[in-house]
Amino acid sequence: MIKQIAVFLENREGRVSECCKVLKDAGINLRSMSIADTKDFGILRIITDDNELALSALKTAGFLSSLVELVAIEVPDKSGALADLLIALYEGSVNIEYMYSFAGANGHAQIGFKTTSPEKAVALLEQCGAKLI
Amino acid sequence: MQYFQQEIETMSKAEKRALQSERLVNIVKYAYENQTPYRAKMDAIKLKPSDIKSIDDIYKLPFTVKQDLRDAYPFGMMARPKSDLVHLHASSATTGKLTVAGYTQKDIDVWAECAARCLVMAGADKNSVVHVSYGYGLFTGGLGMHYAGEKLGAVVVPASAGNTQKQIQLLVDFEADIICCTPSYIIYLAEEIEKMGLKIGKDIKLKGGVFGAEAWSEGMREDIEKRLNIRACDIYGLSEIAGPGVACDCQFKTGMHFQDDHYYPEIVDVDTLEPLGYDKSGELVITTLTKEGMPLIRYRTRDIASLNDDPCPCGRTSVKLNKITGRSDDMLIIRGVNVFPSQIESVLLKNENIQPHYHINVDRVNNLDTMEIVVELSPHIALDEVAHVEEIRKKLSADMASALSVSAKITLVSPGTVARSEGKAKRITDNRKLK
Numbered sequence: 378m379i380k381q382i383a384v385f386l387e388n389r390e391g392r393v394s395e396c397c398k399v400l401k402d403a404g405i406n407l408r409s410m411s412i413a414d415t416k417d418f419g420i421l422r423i424i425t426d427d428n429e430l431a432l433s434a435l436k437t438a439g440f441l442s443s444l445v446e447l448v449a450i451e452v453p454d455k456s457g458a459l460a461d462l463l464i465a466l467y468e469g470s471v472n473i474e475y476m477y478s479f480a481g482a483n484g485h486a487q488i489g490f491k492t493t494s495p496e497k498a499v500a501l502l503e504q505c506g507a508k509l510i
Numbered sequence: 511m512q513y514f515q516q517e518i519e520t521m522s523k524a525e526k527r528a529l530q531s532e533r534l535v536n537i538v539k540y541a542y543e544n545q546t547p548y549r550a551k552m553d554a555i556k557l558k559p560s561d562i563k564s565i566d567d568i569y570k571l572p573f574t575v576k577q578d579l580r581d582a583y584p585f586g587m588m589a590r591p592k593s594d595l596v597h598l599h600a601s602s603a604t605t606g607k608l609t610v611a612g613y614t615q616k617d618i619d620v621w622a623e624c625a626a627r628c629l630v631m632a633g634a635d636k637n638s639v640v641h642v643s644y645g646y647g648l649f650t651g652g653l654g655m656h657y658a659g660e661k662l663g664a665v666v667v668p669a670s671a672g673n674t675q676k677q678i679q680l681l682v683d684f685e686a687d688i689i690c691c692t693p694s695y696i697i698y699l700a701e702e703i704e705k706m707g708l709k710i711g712k713d714i715k716l717k718g719g720v721f722g723a724e725a726w727s728e729g730m731r732e733d734i735e736k737r738l739n740i741r742a743c744d745i746y747g748l749s750e751i752a753g754p755g756v757a758c759d760c761q762f763k764t765g766m767h768f769q770d771d772h773y774y775p776e777i778v779d780v781d782t783l784e785p786l787g788y789d790k791s792g793e794l795v796i797t798t799l800t801k802e803g804m805p806l807i808r809y810r811t812r813d814i815a816s817l818n819d820d821p822c823p824c825g826r827t828s829v830k831l832n833k834i835t836g837r838s839d840d841m842l843i844i845r846g847v848n849v850f851p852s853q854i855e856s857v858l859l860k861n862e863n864i865q866p867h868y869h870i871n872v873d874r875v876n877n878l879d880t881m882e883i884v885v886e887l888s889p890h891i892a893l894d895e896v897a898h899v900e901e902i903r904k905k906l907s908a909d910m911a912s913a914l915s916v917s918a919k920i921t922l923v924s925p926g927t928v929a930r931s932e933g934k935a936k937r938i939t940d941n942r943k944l945k
């Protein structure tokens with residue numbers, strides 16, 4: 378499992394860069410960033426090298442932010458292997474709410490996803506021989 | 511300390527009625543003889559002071575409206591020469607002239623007595639430290655509660671408005687147990703106190719407060735009482751009549767005890783101006799029964815409320831004013847529907863995902879009124895999915911539509927981004943007037 382920070386952003390010009398500036402000023406490195414947005418607002422999801430520090434810096438700056446746990450795996454080298462893992466999760470009725478990929482600390486590609494049944498997901502992935510993070 | 515003036519506050523209904531009758535007869539005669547506008551108003555309908563024989567005759571008297579006071583600006587409504595007046599107070603006017611009220615020393619004493627009764631209702635006694643964060647000046651809030659604290663024999667801290675960090679420092683150092691300010695400011699103070707990590711009960715020793723000069727809801731009261739662990743009393747007043755202290759909640763919150771030995775309340779139908787009975791909502795009308803500097807007869811306050819005469823466990827026998835539900839001035843007409851900001855507030859306060867800070871934007875698009883309510887999300891919720899935010903928005907939208915009978919666009923914003931006000935909160939931007 379890895380930790381991600383979710384930040385609520387109202388749809389206002391410069392809001393994303395304000396958020397990045399807070400992290401930069403706190404000396405935090407971003408490992409990944411993804412945004413889900415609508416016409417009125419967005420949810421920014423980031424993974425950093427120091428989530429606790431990042432969360433407190435964002436909260437102090439007035440950003441509505443929270444820490445969320447994601448199930449994460451290293452993307453296998455073999456072609457078709459990732460699809461097999463996702464099919465296994467689907468067949469095991471693990472519901473994935475959202476997912477995205479990012480670079481791991483070792484440079485390998487990784488995938489993180491949010492699910493309502495993380496224990497089940499982890500067990501299934503282990504059975505399939507996936508490399509959990 | 512249970513009462514400040516037990517004999518008056520627990521007087522029997524019959525005695526009260528007799529006292530009100532005697533005082534009304536006197537004040538009408540006094541106003542007729544000393545206030546040109548009243549002589550003119552009464553002469554115009556051929557009403558003589560002798561026609562008023564008891565409080566039951568009050569409905570025969572003509573109304574006074576804010577415009578009468580503006581027309582008489584500055585001294586035309588005064589019943590006494592300047593040499594007898596000791597204070598002038600004025601109400602904030604957003605447009606045009608101020609309305610001014612003159613007070614004699616006796617008026618100030620009565621005002622202080624009434625406001626002192628209110629401090630006792632909030633839990634104060636002569637050993638209290640009363641922190642006054644209302645503004646001092648032409649606005650009656652600051653000085654009114656200041657005199658009240660003095661009258662009670664308490665220690666008054668005249669902090670006035672603004673400089674929140676210093677206010678909190680004073681609250682901690684002087685160990686105030688009673689605070690007086692606007693409801694939006696006490697919420698702001700509570701937030702700052704929480705941010706500073708101060709302990710309620712240890713660093714902050716408040717046990718009660720009187721909060722007024724703004725409409726607020728029952729939900730806001732619960733929020734204030736829970737956050738600061740205090741008794742939060744609603745206090746009513748207006749500078750034309752006397753500042754804070756005209757009415758106030760006791761600990762039982764059965765409605766604000768109206769100081770009806772000095773100020774006689776009526777509720778009238780907003781359109782027909784016919785008097786309404788208890789428990790019916792309409793415009794609050796007040797007659798000052800004892801004022802010398804500037805008596806007002808049947809003054810239309812523009813506040814929308816109702817009165818109740820149910821007995822209160824505290825033993826006070828006065829008529830009670832239920833929460834002000836709106837101000838005819840603040841009332842918005844959206845697509846023909848009357849909307850009061852207080853209705854919006856009560857919907858917001860029932861939802862734990864948001865904070866009671868909001869701003870209303872009204873506009874007209876293609877000849878149709880639109881209303882946007884900008885609301886702050888609570889800092890205590892965790893949001894990582896768009897769907898979750900949408901859910902909060904849809905729920906609010908639906909609750910708002912059913913409470914207001916008109917739809918509003920809900921815009922959710924980050925905590926702390928809606929402007930806080932340290933005085934009367936300015937929560938409405940109506941762009942229709944500009945077009």
Ligand SMILES: [Zn+2]
Nearest residue numbers: 760822824826
């Ligand atoms: Zn009572």
